Amino acid sequence: MLDFSMTPGAFGFEAWQSRWSILSGVGVTMASSGLTIVFATILGILFGVALTYGWWWLRLVIRLYVDVMRGIPVLVLILFTYYGLALFGINVPAFWAGVIALSGFATAHIAETLRGAVQSVPQGQMEAGKAIGLRFAQRLRYVILPQAVRRMLPPWVNTCLEIVKGTTLLSVIGVVELLLASQQIMARNYLIVDFYLLATVLYLVINFTIAQIGGVLERRFSYLRY
Amino acid sequence: MSDQALLRATGVRKSFGSIEVLKGIDLTVRQGQVVSLIGASGSGKTTFLRCVNLLEEHDSGEILLDGDPIGYRVEGGKRRRLSEARVSAQRARIGMVFQQFNLFPHLTAEENVMLGLTKVLGRTRAEARDIAGQWLARVGLEARREHYPYQLSGGQQQRVAIARAVAMEPRLLLFDEVTSALDPELVAEVLGVMQQLAESGMTMLVVSHEMLFVRDVSHHVVFMDGGRVAQAGTPDQVFHHPESERLRSFLGRFHGMFGNAL
Numbered sequence: 169m170l171d172f173s174m175t176p177g178a179f180g181f182e183a184w185q186s187r188w189s190i191l192s193g194v195g196v197t198m199a200s201s202g203l204t205i206v207f208a209t210i211l212g213i214l215f216g217v218a219l220t221y222g223w224w225w226l227r228l229v230i231r232l233y234v235d236v237m238r239g240i241p242v243l244v245l246i247l248f249t250y251y252g253l254a255l256f257g258i259n260v261p262a263f264w265a266g267v268i269a270l271s272g273f274a275t276a277h278i279a280e281t282l283r284g285a286v287q288s289v290p291q292g293q294m295e296a297g298k299a300i301g302l303r304f305a306q307r308l309r310y311v312i313l314p315q316a317v318r319r320m321l322p323p324w325v326n327t328c329l330e331i332v333k334g335t336t337l338l339s340v341i342g343v344v345e346l347l348l349a350s351q352q353i354m355a356r357n358y359l360i361v362d363f364y365l366l367a368t369v370l371y372l373v374i375n376f377t378i379a380q381i382g383g384v385l386e387r388r389f390s391y392l393r394y
Numbered sequence: 395m396s397d398q399a400l401l402r403a404t405g406v407r408k409s410f411g412s413i414e415v416l417k418g419i420d421l422t423v424r425q426g427q428v429v430s431l432i433g434a435s436g437s438g439k440t441t442f443l444r445c446v447n448l449l450e451e452h453d454s455g456e457i458l459l460d461g462d463p464i465g466y467r468v469e470g471g472k473r474r475r476l477s478e479a480r481v482s483a484q485r486a487r488i489g490m491v492f493q494q495f496n497l498f499p500h501l502t503a504e505e506n507v508m509l510g511l512t513k514v515l516g517r518t519r520a521e522a523r524d525i526a527g528q529w530l531a532r533v534g535l536e537a538r539r540e541h542y543p544y545q546l547s548g549g550q551q552q553r554v555a556i557a558r559a560v561a562m563e564p565r566l567l568l569f570d571e572v573t574s575a576l577d578p579e580l581v582a583e584v585l586g587v588m589q590q591l592a593e594s595g596m597t598m599l600v601v602s603h604e605m606l607f608v609r610d611v612s613h614h615v616v617f618m619d620g621g622r623v624a625q626a627g628t629p630d631q632v633f634h635h636p637e638s639e640r641l642r643s644f645l646g647r648f649h650g651m652f653g654n655a656l
Contacts, residue, residue, distance in 0.1 A: 292492060296496035298448070299447060299488075300485075300510035300514060300558065300562060301482045301510060302510065304478055306514075310509060311509075
């Protein structure tokens with residue numbers, strides 16, 4: 169089926185012709201995923217800590233945020249961020265609207281994951297930190313979070329993979345990421361199966377790499393046992 | 395200080411919900427003394443110890459360390475809770491060793507000891523490493539500095555925990571049933587370290603079921619029963635002249651175990 173010959177109309181030729189579009193699509197997919205992962209991880213850890221140790225009103229607000237975010241389809245969230253914000257006169261470029269929507273969604277997931285991880289650290293760890301005179305912020309930073317983050321690693325890798333897959337939804341608001349780039353190429357040469365296959369392979373390569381990095385991190389922290 | 399009382403508790407009460415666990419505890423620990431708390435489980439020993447280190451907040455009465463009330467200050471006749479920073483500073487003057495060791499599993503033995511030295515006492519890493527090395531050597535674990543807790547036996551973990559507490563140079567060291575979670579053959583090594591500390595003049599408040607240790611090392615023994623101090627005195631008074639039936643029957647359980655050693 170895949171014709172790798174370099175004659176016009178064959179997959180090999182067409183792929184070579186469109187190499188820059190595809191690479192740019194891969195670049196946009198990686199950039200939007202990467203930014204989302206960074207934002208969602210930082211915010212998710214902050215929200216997760218607040219969800220565990222915050223004042224009651226803060227916990228309430230964040231609990232509400234997490235439940236709302238988890239209950240809304242990501243696609244609706246993306247469309248709302250892009251078109252909805254425009255209604256209020258806030259015009260966000262499609263790329264950033266997508267990153268904001270995906271970050272908002274993934275933040276909720278990571279916050280919830282971190283809360284679970286923090287609560288699974290034995291109570292005695294907090295007490296041992298108190299006993300040597302560490303203040304709350306220090307106990308969090310030097311005692312609780314290093315252990316919680318280690319426990320959070322496997323579900324966090326999962327969320328990262330979901331984020332990469334979620335960036336395909338940005339095609340709906342016109343962000344030319346890998347999926348939309350592939351579709352634009354298909355519209356020219358009608359090699360539909362071939363280019364969907366190519367996109368699939370490229371997504372797999374990206375996600376396989378992330379999973380491998382996750383595995384390396386888990387081995388790096390493997391000394392953390394009880 | 396006139397009477398050299400390092401720790402003075404008067405009328406300490408503490409309830410969990412509707413259950414009153416401490417019903418007015420009076421207790422004094424003088425500088426350099428080893429005071430042991432004995433009694434059946436549920437008698438309030440551990441709760442009292444946790445109140446001293448502010449892991450629990452007592453409801454009424456007062457606990458003074460070097461004359462300062464623990465956990466609050468009195469302002470116009472009212473108790474005001476201390477700020478988190480002040481509470482932490484008070485805790486840093488009191489060391490505590492736990493039944494479950496509670497070593498930090500993500501840090502090596504040496505780093506466990508160093509954490510408080512660098513972050514609480516503001517020592518440099520080099521100084522902290524020196525001090526940690528000295529204390530780990532004192533508890534016989536010089537060769538285990540780079541080991542993570544999971545690579546150590548229970549007895550070794552507990553000795554690291556003692557090094558971690560004592561390296562902070564606390565005014566008072568609390569021991570909460572520190573051998574209860576250990577395999578029997580590992581108990582002796584931990585008690586040995588505690589005995590050394592006692593002989594070096596460390597002020598210690600010990601909750602323990604190791605009656606031979608309590609009898610041989612303590613200056614003062616306190617028998618608690620139902621949230622009250624039922625009898626207190628020298629080891630000889632408490633072990634050989636029990637005043638109450640409760641204390642006699644409590645000690646009787648251990649006589650069975652140790653023959654006539656008590």
